[in-house]
Amino acid sequence: MSGMRKNRLAAVGGAMVMSLVLVALFAPVLAPHDPTRAVAPTYGDPSPPSLAFPMGTDQLGRDVLSRVIYGARVSLTVGVAAMAMTVAIGVMVGLMSGFFGGAVDFVLMRLTDVMLALPALLLAMAVVAVLRPSLFSILLVIGLVSWTQVARVVRAETLSMVQRDFVIAARALGAPSPRLILRHVLPNVAPIIIVMAALGTSGTLLLDAALSFLGLGVPPPTPTWGRMIEEATLYFRTAPWLSIFPGIAIFYAVLGFNLLGYGVLSRRAR
Amino acid sequence: MKRGFDRIRAPLAAILLALTVFAVCGCGDGGDGAIFPRGAHVLRIADVDDVPTLDPAAGYDTESWTFEQAIFDTLVRYGDDNVDLEPDLAESWEPSADARRFVFHLRRDARFSNGRPVTGDDIRYGIERVLDPATGSRGMEYYRGIAGAADFAAHRTAHVAGIETPDPWTIVFKLDSPDPIFVHKLAMPFASAVPREVVERWGEDFSRHAVGSGAFMLKEWIGGQRLILVRNPFYFRKDLPRLDAIIDSLGVSSELQWLKYEAGDLDVVAQIPPAEFPYVMKTPRLRSLTRKKTTVTTQYLGMNCRMAPFDDVRVRRAINYAIDRRKLVALLNGRGVVATGVLPPGLPGFDPQLKGYSYDPALARRLLEQAHLANGFSFELWMRADATALMLGQSIQQDLALVGLHVELKPVAWGPFLEAIRQPHTVQAFVSGWEADFPDPENFLGTLLSRRQWGANNDTFYFDPNFQDLIDRAAATTDLTIRYRLYDEAQRIVLSDAPWASLYYPVVYAIVQPWVHDYVLNPMRPTRFERVGVSAR
């Protein structure tokens, strides 16, 4: 029975993620207005949700609904791309560490420790502030800051893989290391990597939203959910809807990936 | 090893523990508290950030100057709500005819809050601190014109030769070249009288233990939380200050300040938050409590005249016609005045007859066509990374998109922003503002547009020989009428050449409680607290 429940989790999560992807892909069709142009003269005086503008308009006269929809594009792009980088680095480090052991493991793990000792958000902020915010710098930074978790988990899995009979046998037969890693270890470690990818995306999404909120995300007028919330803080008393809707969007996206990852993970474990 | 708990008790105990910790921790620093006896005249204000410093040599921002003005005195100062010079520590002064020698006569009854009388030496010490590179003061450049300043800064002499104190109550300044506005530079907090013994005692922590001769003295400063001033018992102006104390709560956001004001917990809100502004203006009771000033500041979009395509004057004029300045002011809820030129109102020499550029996108397009840029172009617009700048930047982005120009906003931190705009080939266009340091057109037309300021403050790298000649002649002219006329001619040239697209002059609205009296705004300086009074609430 619990297996069914876990299935349901993954299914719900998967549906949420799918819906997000669809919204991002079909944003130009779904969004009623251009997210960067003013559609109502509400300068400095945002207007509440109405029939014409279901999520209201912001202080620059733009339609909030359209901005939330287009925001999915940036968030997904950053979230997924950053996760890809995170996983790439993390898997590389983890595989090498676990497989080769010894000095390689030692050095890589010490490097990981140093990275972990650094406060992730502060480091991300510092690097982005230095490199100046752009899509690429955000991706780079989030990837650089998040790979350690993946590395550790992959290393642990690799370690346990390495002790398995078939790997020992293959080694004894003289198989070259790269082939061993790619043919034998990686496929078995793959499932956990997939899970880390899903969970990792929720993490990178949150980190990206945090950076946007702090003013270090993709520059305007590209709508990003985090920045929308930040721009809304000035008006949080008179126009709270400006903060509520983008926040729900972030919540929805992150929850979707979490459910998906968690559901798949639990299935695998049982 | 933990003993087993009953199934409910474990979580419950944990929650109770949490609550206890919480309650204990919460008894941290209280709010204002009853520090002063009832009936004391206390003004409660607040700041969004911590005050950066109280050291007159170091401070160069509104918050620092607000308190430096209250704690320290200078030889001369401005009126409460105007920019006319009046005596402060100096009772009288005589400039020489050639504007190279200035003699000041000090009053004899001024004393520091530690009781010691103020003499000319204290002024000299203050200025020497500013000129000393070890202090790292930003005010150095204002006093470099004093004879012997360079030698002093290079540690070749023990004192600045051009500052003489023949007796304790006289101080003489000798300049290398004529400077008709030198006296204004002595009205800046950089030139405050500073007690040497206190600085030597506290060294680099002087800011935390500032002692001056002003109306107030520092009582307490808890970083990030609270700063308290109390009256200086030795202040030379009789019956002033009217307040017993000023309590400044630090780190209070503008929204929170507003709510405290509404609750009666705050006496002054120095800047009404944008979100509340429309409501305040619509409510007569509140509107009557506001105080406003048009700051002597110009916000502008600067274009690098040495970088294509802004080296073409037609392009620069097109940008001027393409920007909807009234929309910018609307975005600010009316807290601005559409800019017509380089000089802001309130600056002597401002010409109210000057008509700036109108909003004419069609004309802008035609100019771009003439410049063979009918297809438009894209460029990066650099600006400081703050919320207002970004909002206005997005509005400009929208405007320029309508004439076919694609703008990328580049919000950058202050340090790198300054550095970048000073490079000749890095930044094509930027948004910035300039606040008057002293009431003279030289501070704008000279400092920001002179050939000699390339790589320093002339970040548009503008140069025109006629313009340069006019401002050079004007700077040396002591006759004010002729001086302003020359600057006016110069400004017209600049307007036509359009290295700038002047955007607006910011207007600041403050609001006070009904029981606060005589709180006035000065166009160029923070408010003085001496004459402010509070009656019973």
Add this chain to the structure above:
Amino acid sequence: MRRSSRMSLPAHPPAAIAIAPKPGFAAPCSRGAFSPDKPMIGFLIRRLVFGAAVLLGTSILTFTIAFVVPADPAVAMAGAKADPQTLATIRRELGLDRPLYIQYARYLDRAIHGDLGRSYIRRESVTRLIASRFPATAVLAVCAMALSLALGIAMGSIAAAYRASPLDNALLVLSLALVSMPVFWLGTMLLIAGGLYLRSFPLGGFAGPMSLVLPTLTLALGSAGYYSRVLHTSLSDAMDQDYVRTARGKGLSGGQAMLKHAMANAMLPLVTLAGLDLAGMLSGVVLTETVFNWPGIGRLAFEAIFNLDIPLIMGTVLFSAFLVVVANLVVDILYAWLDPRIRPWEAG
């Protein structure tokens, strides 16, 4: 070593600056490298040296970033209206014209003596700035940690006790939901609800116990969700172990069996996580502090980064690294002491 290598946890909320559970993955298992008669001390020394090495590495990393920064500290100090002469003078005075490694050596030397330099913008000693802001962050962190542990333990143990029931399901979804909420948004929502509509709580700033409620809740809820899952997993693990089954066989009810025998062991990973998280929180929860205008280290660091105030940036980063290293050390020792199975100094 016997430790679960399953990554059964959702992504950690960035607010508490994520740190993976350390002992399971990288604890250096080194036996036979110490003298057998004083193994514990050898272990301690090794961990201390290791911690110092991490700090050194951190300082090099931050120094490199800080000084590769394309921003001129002289400009940061001298401000908008300075001319090149002033800037050159300031650069000389700050020693910025010396080669990089000399600057680093000077910095390190001073840092060891507790002098972390002076902030460019505020002209104050960095050490003193950090010390003055630390209490506010510490209070918030401790309260949030206590609350999140309490809630997390409650939720996790209840969920595990009623395993595979609708209650467990509901709590699972709740925990995942809590973890998925962006901290700054949660904070803003709480601010709107509690401060504006209910009007019961002050709108930010640190002023008495009431002002502590909203920020603590903001921080604690996300962590609570996380901890509840950690505990749930450990408890489920433990409950499947033989010794628990035996206890059940002896006739103890499921709940009591769990709590008596499983809880102690299951708490261990949670405790270590919490300890490491606390270190992370202590180094400043930027997002929460920004939303609530909390005068703590997080905001100090944020302002420093925005102003490119390099000494302050380095100081805050080093300080937080220091906290993490100390926390790691304490947690490792505590863990080892509590669980005899994994004491690395006893030959296994």
